Amino acid sequence: MMLKDKTAIVTGSAQGIGKAIALALAKQGANVVVSDVNLEEAQKTSSEIEALGVTSIAVKCNVADAAAVEALVKQAQGAFPTIDILVNNAGVTRDNLMMRMDEQDWDLVLDVNLKGAFLMTKAVTRIMMKQRSGRIVNMASIIGVMGNAGQSNYAASKGGLIAFTKSTAKEFSSRNVTCNAVAPGFIETAMTAKLTDEVKQNYRKGIPLNRMGTPEDVAGAVLFLVSDAASYVTGQVLHVDGGLVM
Numbered sequence: 036m037m038l039k040d041k042t043a044i045v046t047g048s049a050q051g052i053g054k055a056i057a058l059a060l061a062k063q064g065a066n067v068v069v070s071d072v073n074l075e076e077a078q079k080t081s082s083e084i085e086a087l088g089v090t091s092i093a094v095k096c097n098v099a100d101a102a103a104v105e106a107l108v109k110q111a112q113g114a115f116p117t118i119d120i121l122v123n124n125a126g127v128t129r130d131n132l133m134m135r136m137d138e139q140d141w142d143l144v145l146d147v148n149l150k151g152a153f154l155m156t157k158a159v160t161r162i163m164m165k166q167r168s169g170r171i172v173n174m175a176s177i178i179g180v181m182g183n184a185g186q187s188n189y190a191a192s193k194g195g196l197i198a199f200t201k202s203t204a205k206e207f208s209s210r211n212v213t214c215n216a217v218a219p220g221f222i223e224t225a226m227t228a229k230l231t232d233e234v235k236q237n238y239r240k241g242i243p244l245n246r247m248g249t250p251e252d253v254a255g256a257v258l259f260l261v262s263d264a265a266s267y268v269t270g271q272v273l274h275v276d277g278g279l280v281m
């Protein structure tokens with residue numbers, strides 16, 4: 036129970052990696068604000084969390100919408116005395132080759148994956164700076180490190196998120212707020228379910244541990260970064276990719 040009495044906000048936690056993170060934090064005693072654009076699924080995740088004996092609320096929030104982010108943080112503050120952990124996990128893909136990528140697909144991916152983290156971080160650090168403690172984890176991707184054909188929008192958003200993480204780590208360190216990023220490789224979720232078996236097979240060949248990752252593999256890394264064991268770790272990018280990028 037290393038997170039007893041702590042409160043965490045996890046964005047995009049109705050399903051996939053975010054849901055696994057929300058459950059892992061709750062298993063360590065944290066109360067969890069489950070936020071997502073999909074309220075119905077978020078409520079189901081929230082009920083699963085409450086069954087673990089902690090408190091959880093589900094809040095509908097599009098992280099790219101500044102007013103919705105303000106409302107989410109206000110609701111979280113009303114429900115819990117502190118906000119100790121923020122996991123900026125919400126993310127989307129709109130893949131296409133550069134020549135075929137339209138402006139809307141570029142804007143949407145940058146708005147959700149990068150601006151969303153900016154809006155959430157700005158709203159939550161106001162509280163964390165006053166508390167003089169806090170943990171922020173941003174969900175990047177190995178694609179933000181190595182790039183990928185057909186994912187220029189996604190790669191730019193995740194590369195930007197890594198640079199954002201390092202900047203906020205430097206800015207908030209004097210108030211004991213750490214900021215780190217997790218860079219997953221290929222994880223079995225709805226996001227990668229769209230890939231053909233052939234593409235998955237090809238990716239697997241390049242993974243030293245010879246398997247795709249699970250949402251729980253990623254949640255383990257987040258748990259470390261928000262725990263006391265990582266109190267001297269900030270501005271780092273932890274790859275959870277079976278050794279794909281090294």
Ligand SMILES: NC(=O)c1ccc[n+]([C@@H]2O[C@H](COP(=O)([O-])OP(=O)(O)OC[C@H]3O[C@@H](n4cnc5c(N)ncnc54)[C@H](O)[C@@H]3O)[C@@H](O)[C@H]2O)c1
Nearest residue numbers: 047050051052072097098124125126176219221222224226
């Ligand atoms: N699956 C992978 O292989 C992989 C690899 C690297 C990084 N990631 C990153 O991990 C994160 C989670 O991905 P996943 O695989 O669980 O995807 P997913 O599609 O299964 O889940 C994403 C969740 O985010 C929510 N969401 C989408 N847009 C939102 C918005 N504007 N505001 C709030 N919530 C929103 C969705 O409703 C969904 O519940 C993403 O940031 C993704 O880029 C995933």
